[in-house]
Amino acid sequence: MNSFTYTRADSVEHAVDERVAETGARFIAGGTNLLDLMKETVEKPSRLIDITRLPMTSITETIEGGLRLGALVTNADTAYNKRVQERYPLLSQAILAGASPQLRNMATNGGNLMQRTRCYYFYDAATPCNKRQPGSGCSAIEGFNRIHAILGTHLFDQEGRALEPQCIATHPSDMCVALAALEAVVQVTGKYGERTIPFAEFHRLPGNTPHIDNALEPDELITAIDLPPNGFADNHMYLKLRDRASYAFALVSVAAGLELDGDTITNARIALGGVAHKPWRKPEAEALLVGKPTTQESFQAAADALLAGAQGYGANTFKIELAKRAIVRALGQAAKLEPTE
Amino acid sequence: MSQVIGKPINRVDGRDKVTGKAKYAAEFQVPGLAYGYVVSGTIAKGKITRIDTSEALSLDGVLQVFTHENRPRLAWFDISYKDQDAPPGSPFRPLQDATIKYSGQPIALVVAETFEVARYAASLIRVEYKEEPHETSLEANLHRARPQKHGVADLLKPPPPKPKGDFNTVYEESPVKMYGRYSHAAEHHNPMELFASTVVYEKGGKKPKLTIYDKTQGVTNSILYVSQVFDIPFKNIRVLSPYMGGGFGSGLRPQYQLFMAVMASLELKRSVRVTLTRQQMFTFGHRPATVQNVAISASADGAMNALYHDARGETSRFEDYTEIVTNWGGMLYPPENVTQDYKLVPLDVYTPLDMRAPGGVTGISALEIAVDELAYELGMDPLELRLKNYTDLDHNSQKPFSSKELRACFQQGAERFGWSKRQFEPRSMRKGHNLIGWGMATGIWEANQMPARAEAALLVNGKLWVSSATADIGTGTYTIMTQIAADALGVPMEDVLFKLGDSDFPVAPISGGSWTAATVGMAVHSACEAVGKSLLELAKKLAGSPFKGAKWEDIEFADRQLRLKREPTTAVSLQTLVDLNGGKAVRETSTGLPNALKQKDYARATHSAAFVEVMVDEDLGTVKVTRAVSAIAAGRILNPKTARSQILGGMVWGISKALHEESILDHNVGRFMNHNLAEYHVSVNADIHDLDVIFVEENDTIVNPLGIKGVGEIGIVAMPAAVANAIFHATGKRVRDLPITLDRLI
Amino acid sequence: MYYIISRRTIPSLFVPFAKIIEQPQAHLVLEVHLLWTVMTLSAEAPPKATHTPSLPPTHTVTLTVNGTETQLQLAPWTSLLDALREYMDLTGTKKGCDHGQCGACTVLVDGKRINACLTLAIMQEGKQITTIEGIAQTCTDAPDGLHPIQKAFIDYDAFQCGYCTPGQICSAVGLLNEGKAKTTADIRELMSGNICRCGAYTNIVQAIEEVINQQTV
Structure with missing residues (x-):
């Protein structure tokens, strides 16, 4: 861990000012990922701005009829919040599928969005990694990539010719997969004031700049996450597949939400975790379900469409088929055709 | 006579473990302790061509950075580095030379006034390598x-x-x-406790005195290694490991943090602790x-x-x-x-x-x-x-x-x-x-079953002290040895104090291979029997002793008494017997040996x-x-x-x-x-x-x-x-x- | 000789050359090194120092641990875990991974279980921190100076080496405080943030169930 200074912010403005004043400064709240990475010397902030005392610690109603999750509300408090459990059970389920009770008690909603990949090579400064050190190479593509991405890794030049990918890391969050499915909106404040970022645009694909994880400007601070009114509370499922029963990152996860009229699907959302640099959605695949009956065939068609263009890199190729099966299962469970265990 | 052997008795060390009082190798505080942090190599095979420690050394609070370039001269021959579990070959010597034999090899030790400074300084060390082709695939x-x-x-x-x-x-x-x-x-193996050694340095005569708290499955193995590699007589070294946070075999050989901590302590003439990181737990066996x-x-x-x-x-x-x-x-x-x-x-x-x-x-x-x-x-x-x-x-x-x-x-x-x-x-x-x-x-x-030694002493207060330089790596050695001793001399378990994990105690082998219960159990049993035999001799000296003609086979121990088997009412309390010993404990050391003839x-x-x-x-x-x-x-x-x-x-x-x-x-x-x-x-x-x-x-x-x-x-x-x-x-x-x-x- | 040359590694091939010519003995060894510069790859060339390293400033940090306020002079880089173990001699809280991956460092902060390794001591000012050394005090009924969870751990042999045990116990107390565990399966899931390498899980679950049953009787 490098040497750094510490500032306790007493207002959002103060926090942003401190960040603007020092390029190497970082915000810290739960610290569960940042300190982890600092101990690995992957992150080396010159200053930590402690934002834990800022007034972003509540869950409130939005005028649209949704909920606003304060950025500093812990993952545990969010998951166990009564309104979240009743109106957004998919989100609650996803949060509780992640990490451990201890970590969920520490990690904040804003911090969850800022989690960095669990790629072995990113974490180990002994190996080349374009995300950690741009231009150094990607060790995962020809290395051990069982936990890596199968979607969104392609890179094309201006003439549309395929280039070698720069990074096949995945985003590790469970919560974000549910937020993607729910089409949450991220509220941020920076030196030029406030703005909103639709969830689909918050995280990004690696492209030529895999060291950049998301659309946040360096001076911007996440203040809240807004959930739209529709929480798919009646028909939802968060299905997580991993290498042990708990306390492990997803190999593949599915956040599924359906609206039904009898057994006809009227609206569908599917987001995937563990398969790409961001929670993966494909509105065309969701549209395929609308107007269709809740059958295996409908679900399979959506799964195939979602995974269209997926590419394996050897050890992770199994994820393509696994993801399809997981989607079919999760949709079946969301439609209550199947028990949820 | 079996009173407690075979009974589902709670661990005697349970209270220490559930209250956090049980202390493990990295938890012994000493004044003036310096902290070592290991720098791990990043290539699988080759040579270090340059190692620049200047930036690390310039940091306030850094005491020294040890590398292959400045390490002290140590034992020359492989035999000195062979521990009790060393397989045939040439044991790995930390910081021996510029050669890299495997990825993650320790290549430097930073010693500083605090853990955090040492950790930071370690990140400032610049290393260049000349890589050679490596082969790590078994299949290939x-x-x-x-x-x-x-x-x-x-x-x-x-x-x-x-x-x-x-x-x-x-x-x-x-x-x-x-x-x-x-x-x-x-x-x-990934035992929960990180490998650590705390070396307490004291000035001795010609050679310093070292008290070492080590994470090991055998204090005897550690003392042997330290003595040979650093040329310090046994009497100047004491290795302790009262608790070990899981072994599963990982502590059967002295790991490199022990070498590092002892080396730094001797060179700096200070007490030093070296704890490995979880990542470094993947850099040895x-x-x-x-x-x-x-x-x-x-x-x-x-x-x-x-x-x-x-x-x-x-x-x-x-x-x-x-x-x-x-x-x-x-x-x-x-x-x-x-x-x-x-x-x-x-x-x-x-x-x-x-x-x-x-x-x-x-x-x-x-x-x-x-x-x-x-x-x-x-x-x-x-x-x-x-x-x-x-x-x-x-x-x-x-x-x-x-x-x-x-x-x-x-x-x-x-x-x-x-x-x-x-x-x-x-x-x-x-x-x-x-x-x-x-x-x-x-x-x-x-x-x-291996050979092992144990000491038993019936103290003047009637309590039974038993010791052996074995380990309890979570297996329950403390508890079962207490049971064996209690039954051997017919005393309740609360009268027995069994101690282990100290190289000053009678020698025992590394604790592995499922042999500790039999090995140390037989040594403890044998030492207690030797005390029993001495007690019988004391009993014979009682005025008008009813035990005068009694043979070992004729007596038994129960209820804190020595008594005749055929006539249990003919009994004398152990306290009475130890009182006859001129104010001294009745103390015996004995060896438990496998009966090769029978086996x-x-x-x-x-x-x-x-x-x-x-x-x-x-x-x-x-x-x-x-x-x-x-x-x-x-x-x-x-x-x-x-x-x-x-x-x-x-x-x-x-x-x-x-x-x-x-x-x-x-x-x-x-x-x-x-x-x-x-x-x-x-x-x-x-x-x-x-x-x-x-x-x-x-x-x-x-x-x-x-x-x-x-x-x-x-x-x-x-x-x-x-x-x-x-x-x-x-x-x-x-x-x-x-x-x-x-x-x-x- | 071993070398990998692929598109991804080409940029790093040029770095070692630049470094070598900075060395004083460069002329003597230049040829050898040149050969290696072309033929070998150092995974990540060490970047040149750009500044003189310095220590972070320290702060007076007041921690309230097991009901007692203590003032420490700490740099911000000291984790709560290291503050407890190295600066306060409260070594009951264990370091098993230092990365939030094992749970050995679990303590309670304002009654909630957290991993002490992943928070800075300075960030915990003003909070009530409870460690294994103070866990019995949090309970009105602690016969023999033990929290019921501690006692149940002994009775059910819910540990072997004992190293994960303080974290398991603090975690179990946190679980009781949360009140979310209704079934055995819930206990298993909600105790999964505490790895026990000795494999005492079934006994840990039984010990916790025993205490939950006592509480509901």
Whole structure:
């Protein structure tokens, strides 16, 4: 861990000012990922701005009829919040599928969005990694990539010719997969004031700049996450597949939400975790379900469409088929055709 | 007379452990302590061409940075670096020279006033390397397999016996046969406690005095190593390890933090602590990956007639680590035509290291899946096949077992599990998407006893002090030795203070191989008996003593008294006797020795039968071990509570090995990449469901007079194969590579 | 000789050359090194220092641990875990991974269980921190000076080596405080943030169930 200074912010403005004043400064709240990475010397902030005392610690109603999750509300408090459990059970389920009770008690909603990949090579400064050190190479593509991405890794030049990918890391969050499915909106404040970022645009694909994880400007601070009114509370499922029963990152996860009229699907959302640099959605695949009956065939068609263009890199190729099966299962469970265990 | 042996008594160290008072190697505070932080190398093979420590040294609070360029001169010959568990070869010497032998090799030690400064300074060290080609893949280097080099290690780990009969012909001509190729990944022990050594420095005469708190499975091993490498007499060193946060074999050799901490302490003339990081816990010994071939044939009635088992295990370039992988078939089954073969493939990795049931769980995982395969070739119930081929003889040595209640394990385990309700056909049980399967396997492990010494002293206050330089790595040594001592002299357990983990105590071997209970138990028993005999002599000196003509056989100890067996009312209290000793404790040191004469005509082993139920999601490949029963025949169980915990732990390890554990070596970089507890998966609480343990009765007076066989290893041995066989029964898929992760099932 | 040349590694091939010519003995060894510069790849060339390293400033940090306020002079880089173990001699809280991956460092902060390794001591000012050394005090009924969870751990032999045990116990107390565990399966899931390498899980679950049953009687 490098040497750094510490500032306790007493207002959002103060926090942003401190960040603007020092390029190497970082915000810290739960610290569960940042300190982890600092101990690995992957992150080396010159200053930590402690934002834990800022007034972003509540869950409130939005005028649209949704909920606003304060950025500093812990993952545990969010998951166990009564309104979240009743109106957004998919989100609650996803949060509780992640990490451990201890970590969920520490990690904040804003911090969850800022989690960095669990790629072995990113974490180990002994190996080349374009995300950690741009231009150094990607060790995962020809290395051990069982936990890596199968979607969104392609890179094309201006003439549309395929280039070698720069990074096949995945985003590790469970919560974000549910937020993607729910089409949450991220509220941020920076030196030029406030703005909103639709969830689909918050995280990004690696492209030529895999060291950049998301659309946040360096001076911007996440203040809240807004959930739209529709929480798919009646028909939802968060299905997580991993290498042990708990306390492990997803190999593949599915956040599924359906609206039904009898057994006809009227609206569908599917987001995937563990398969790409961001929670993966494909509105065309969701549209395929609308107007269709809740059958295996409908679900399979959506799964195939979602995974269209997926590419394996050897050890992770199994994820393509696994993801399809997981989607079919999760949709079946969301439609209550199947028990949820 | 047995009062407490065999009773499910709570751990005597339980209170210290649940209150946080139990102190481990990194937890002894000393004034002026300096902190060491190890810098790990990043390449697998080559040379350090430049190591720049200037920036680190310029930092306030940094005391020194040790590298191969400035380390002190140390012992010259390999022999000085050989510890009690050193395999044949040339032991790794930290900071020896610029040569890099494996990825993660320690290349520098930063010592600073605080842990944080040392850690920061370590990140400021710049290293340049000249890389050389490395080879870390066992699969890619199988053609280089060669027989092991021989050394003292052969005594405990004999190479496979010579082939007998004619495997090839009989196998070819047999009506029923199977063949399988099996593999498993390397694994790391990952005890919860990080390896650490706290070295307390004091000025001595010519040489300083060192008190060392070390994470080790044998303080004797550590003192030997430190004394030889740093040329300090034993009397100037004391090594302590009162508590050890898990060993599983990782503490059988002195690890490099001990070297680093002692070196820094001697050079800086200060007390120094070096603690490894979890990442660095992947930079010394591991369970070696192996590739194995097993072929078995049988006559149509299921009688095995030929068995072939070979294994190729990885080792380092500098030492030949071996384990017994392929000898077990000859110990468990009776075919007349047997070929067992074991070879090593040296790679650019650190020397592998014994890990819980080393070789045993490795070889038996393959063998017992193979036996299940044979059962399916025969169309015969897997348990019936094992009973058909049951033998009371070790066919490798042609000696009978000193005791073998495996048949009772089969019977009681099967009954508890409900095996008789099993349908033979795979995929015969289902619940929704989940396929349910039942599998079983046999386990075997050696019952060894080593020589050890212990001291017992009946103190002037009537309390019994007993000590031996052994370890309690979580196994319950403190508790069972207290029980043995209490019964030997007829005192309640609260009168006994058993101490261990101190090199000032009478010598004991490293604690491993499931031999501690028998080894130290016999030493403790023997020392207490010696005290008893002295007490009898004192009793004879009583005025008008009724014990004058009494022989040792005529007396017994009970209720804090020495008394006549035939007339228990003729008794004298131990307090009275010790009072006769001129104000001194009655103190005896004694050696517990295995009775080689008695043992030589017998094979000695523990046995187990494991029965496992799994639920496998047919589409998603997830596996849940819903219940498991282990029936264990392990001689006399000193404490069913702590012994049961040992077996439960072994079962958890077996499930973890079968389903999760895998140290991922990236051969491009020659490095274990999942070197942390988030990505190296061990079972967590949610992975473990109903586990049941049965101890079958087994009386054995040949292994040792107390009938102890040891339970540290036997719990894991049968489990991985039982899990794999249950998965086959559930799914019809035969997976021969461990761990069985979901991608191997979809 | 061993070398990998792929598109991804080409940029790093040029770095070692630049470094070598900065060395004083460069002329003597230049040829050898040149050869290696072309033929070998150092995984990540060490970047040149751009500044003189310095220590972070320290702060007076007031921690309230087991009901007692203590003032420490700490740099911000000291984790709560290291503050407890190295600066306050409260070594009951264990370091098993230092990365939130094992749970050995679990303590309670304002009654909630957290991983002490992943928070800075300075960030915990003003909070009530409870460690294994003070866990019995949090309970009105602690016969023999033990919290019921501690006692149940002894009775059910819910540990072997004892190293994960303080974290398991603090975690179990946190679980009781949360009140979310209704079934055995819940306990297993909600205790999964505490790895026990000795494999005492079934006994840990039984010990916790015992205490839950006592509380509901």
